[in-house]
Amino acid sequence: MADRTAASRRGLSEEVAGAGGHQIVERVPSDRQWLWRLISFAVVFGGWEIAGRIPVSPSFPTFSATIVALGEMLLDGTLAGAYAETVQPLILGMLLCSVMAVLFGVGMGLSRTVEWFSLPIFIILQAAPMAALIPLITFLYGIGLTAKVVAVMLMSAPIIVLNSYKGIRNTSPSLLDMSRSFMATRRQQIVKIILPSASGLIFAGLRLGVAAGVTGVVLAELLITPTGVGDLITYYRSVAEYPHMFASILSIIIFSSVAVTLLQRAETALFRPET
Amino acid sequence: MLNTVLSARNGQASGTPEAAVQVEGIGKRYPGGVEALKDVTLDFPAGELTTLLGPSGCGKTTLLKIIAGLLDPSKGQIRVKGKQVHGPGPDRAFVFQDFALMPWATVLRNVAFGLELRGVAKAEREATARKYITEVGLTGFEQSYPHELSGGMRQRVGVARALAVDADILLMDEPFASIDEQTRRKLQEDLLQLLQIEKKTVIFVTHSIEEAVYVSDQIVLLSRRPGTVSRIIRPNLDHSTDLEAARRDKAYLDCVDEIWQTLKQYLV
Amino acid sequence: MRNLSKLTFQFLMPAAMILAVAGEAGAQDDMTARIALGDIASVETLNLLIALEHAKERGVDIELTAFKSEDIANQAVVNGQADIGVGVPYPVIQKVDAPIRMFYRLSELRFFPVVDKKYESWEDLDGEEIAVHSRGSGTEAAANIMADKHGITYKNISYVPGSEVRALALLNDSVDATFLDIANTDFVMAKAPGEFHLLPMGDLEGTDEALFARTDWLDENQETVQILIEELLKVTRAINEDPGYVAAERERLGLLADLPEDLAAEIQPYFEQAVEAQLFPQNGGSAEGVKADFDFYTAAGQLEGSPEELKVEDFWYLEPLEKAQAAVGG
Known part of the structure; x- marks a missing residue:
């Protein structure tokens, strides 16, 4: 989406540079990108290793110990077992809410009435401290799978809804004028202009929604009943296996990044012929 | 006054x-x-x-x-x-200052868009679009996307799209x-020629x-x-x-x- | 050069002075104790609160902080943001060699296996489901120990953290057998009279909660520690003598002043039951008691290795307790 808006803005403001145009951000040659990435990882993990070796706290493991623990947990199937459990509420929640949330956001973008009664709800939901709300879910939905699915939905729905809504509302007015001047029906305008134009933000919302959903499921697993990775974290903490506990946390970050990256790949492959 | x-x-x-x-x-x-x-x-x-x-x-x-x-x-x-x-x-057909091209569509689809909205069959509208793409001097760019074109070329697409619906006005x-000064002069001349x-x-x-x-x-x-x-x-x-x-x-x-x-x- | 020396004077001198003062303060007993609670102070912590209040009267400056969870409270002690914690930090001491030692057993392990009346004995739980607090928790260890003892296997052990959550689960039938604490056992029995009963636990000994502190702090604050333990022993003995002591002392000292009426009314019955269940150890712990801990917490998976090879002094610092026991007598 960033590319998309940049491209259309480029169209408005600068033409001197001709084809391609100049970038807002300086472009790093692609053959050197991996080097910078490597350096950035090295700095973070190096800092971690040093902090673990001082140590900043007896309970803070080194990066190397954490990686060893992560390897162990990968090899003995602990992680696979935990994620098999964690992804259930995550996938269920995402399936249930993503379609609904996109439709809702699109509806809010297209209709003032829908916007009027539902925008405040989602803005409040997005601003609400979810970690504080999740224990309350148990009052309504108990402590089972349902509660976790609800936690995932509560975390991800507002982001998806608001992004879809923004996507619709950000449709270039001149593209709308263009479709009107060529006598598009409202249906054609929505299908051929508004939705494709909003798709970037909608997909970005879905990606952020998945990341938020992961946060939601982990929060639920930590705060409602310990299952999956939430159980790993709780358990390793209770028996003071801190490298394993940090490895579990690290695995969530890796899991979330991989999921988001895969989604982005899928989006580019399926819906972005122009890139 | x-x-x-x-x-x-x-x-x-x-x-x-x-x-x-x-x-x-x-x-x-x-x-x-x-x-x-x-x-x-x-x-x-x-x-x-x-x-x-x-x-x-x-x-x-x-x-x-x-x-x-x-x-x-x-x-x-x-x-x-x-x-x-x-x-x-x-x-009436409109040509926009900011070109109003669909960034997700090829030059061909953009030019044919007015006809697409009217329900003209794909083969027919693409044939018409190709004719006007040639007329505005963009032959070879049919499958390009707007972000791959310069500003001047993008407006040629805008003009071709307006011509393709065969409006009198x-x-x-x-x-x-x-569009930059040099390109603009060329576009003005080409417009007059086209007209x-x-x-x-x-x-x-x-x-x-x-x-x-x-x-x-x-x-x-x-x-x-x-x-x-x-x-x-x-x-x-x-x-x-x-x-x-x-x-x-x-x-x-x-x-x-x-x-x-x-x-x-x-x-x- | 001049700038540099000026800089040294301006920044390094005060820093050096602060360090000197801090060092001095750390080197001798300053009669203060920062205590980290894993939960907000409540009826169940009144015995500790009363003892702390008595220690205050003897000149110890007490600073009480309630943390979100026991884990966080324990980390505060390990990292030096608090002096005394409440809990059983065996794994932290064993796994990461945290420089902390337990020095006072506040309460005994007491389990209340509340089950549906359809289960008449432990043997009836063979092939049935039981709910415990969490993986690696005391309740899980208790469940496993009882299963071994009675030669049964559960169909499944489910994890439901929070005694009050398990109590509700019992009441709405999503769980038929679980472990509760005293208060929630009472609650369940009162809510559904005749539906549930307790299974016998036999003699299971161990520490449920202990006070612990960093070794250097224990060394440097011997007098403070002494006063604290003495007062704890005295209060414990007074409670074991007469559970009504708690309500009276709370009144006298004005503790938990904003406690609602209905909760205040629970003080008396709670401590009566606690004393009846022998929750509060008369002598605040012993080397034999620690050995019992090794057995239990090894079974719970909190400690690794064979219980016989674990050393008491690696986990407990019993010297001040022994001194206090001698001082208080009895």
Whole structure:
């Protein structure tokens, strides 16, 4: 989406540079990108290793110990077992809410009435401290799978809804004028202009929604009943296996990044012929 | 207020028989209370290129959008070939200042888009689109995406799209304003050449005096907000022999100067 | 050069002074104790609160902080943001060699296996489901120990953290057998009279909660530690003598002043039951008691290795307790 808006803005403001145009951000040659990435990882993990070796706290493991623990947990199937459990509420929640949330956001973008009664709800939901709300879910939905699915939905729905809504509302007015001047029906305008134009933000919302959903499921697993990775974290903490506990946390970050990256790949492959 | 050499009424009287578009008593007041246009009456002769020229904020784009049917006037009416119109129609095609190309669509689909909306079969509309892509000089770029093109090329796509729907009237809203000077000159020349083949009535909005004088058969000067017709000028340049030569013509330079003298008073 | 020396004077001198003061303060007993609670102070912590109040009267400056969870409270002690914690930090001491030692057993392990009346004995739980607090928790260890003892296997052990959550689960029938604490056992029995009963636990000994602190702090604050333990022993003995002591002392000292009426009314019955269940150890712990801990917490998976090879002094610092026991007598 960033590319998309940049491209259309480029169209408005600068033409001197001709084809391609100049970038807002300086472009790093692609053959050197991996080097910078490597350096950035090295700095973070190096800092971690040093902090673990001082140590900043007896309970803070080194990066190397954490990686060893992560390897162990990968090899003995602990992680696979935990994620098999964690992804259930995550996938269920995402399936249930993503379609609904996109439709809702699109509806809010297209209709003032829908916007009027539902925008405040989602803005409040997005601003609400979810970690504080999740224990309350148990009052309504108990402590089972349902509660976790609800936690995932509560975390991800507002982001998806608001992004879809923004996507619709950000449709270039001149593209709308263009479709009107060529006598598009409202249906054609929505299908051929508004939705494709909003798709970037909608997909970005879905990606952020998945990341938020992961946060939601982990929060639920930590705060409602310990299952999956939430159980790993709780358990390793209770028996003071801190490298394993940090490895579990690290695995969530890796899991979330991989999921988001895969989604982005899928989006580019399926819906972005122009890139 | 300046006394016009040729009043709007005179213009109407002389132009009536062949007017493609007639603007009658158009006024526009925006919801905020800003009055953009006041009692504008104008004729746009068929087959000619008429420019709406004036200081920024004089309502020239507003007027163009009212003619296109994209905006509703607060007062007055628009007639196209004698018939009053409400809203956009197949007789008018719009060219946008920011090109208004769909970034997710190829050049081919963008050019064919007006026909796509009308439900023309894919093969047929693509054949038509290819014809106009060639006409605007973009052969070979059919499968390119807008972000792969320069600004000038993008506006060629915009022009091709407007031509593809075969409307008699082209409405061009500062089409070359966001394009660099050298390219703009080339585009102006190409536009004139194209119009010799296509025989369209063109309503062209610009803030460039030179551009107006160079491309126009008739120039309508609008006053500052609320915009009213201040003067109508016909540059009478001869483009038929040499497109380049026109820019060195004395008539061209005199006309530019004359318009500048008129417009200067609107600048504070 | 001049700038540099000026800089040294301006920044390094005060820093050095602060360090000197801090060092000095750390080197001798300053009669303060920062205590980290894993939960907000409540009826169940009144015995500790009363003892702390008595220690205050003897000149110890007490600073009480309630943390979100026991884990966080324990980390605060390990990292030096608090002096005394409440809990059983065996794994932290064993796994990461945290420089902390337990020095007072506040309460005994007491389990209340509340089950549906359809289960008459432990043997009836063979092939049935039981809910415990969490993986690696005391309740899980208790469940496993009882299963071993009675030669049964559960169909499944489910994890439901929070005694009050398990109590509700019992009441709405999503769980038929679980472990509760005293208060929630009462609650369940009162809500659904005749539906549930307790299974016998036999003699299971161990520490449920202990006070612990960093070794350096224990060394440097011997007098403070001494006063604290003495007062704890005295209060414990007074409670074991007469559970009504708690309500009376709370009144006298004005503790938990904003406690609602209905909760205040629970003080008396709670401590009566606690004393009946022998929750509060008369002597605040012993080396034998620690050995019992090794057995239990090894079974719970909190400690690794064979219980016989674990050393008491690696986990407990019993010297001040022994001194206090001698001082208080009895």
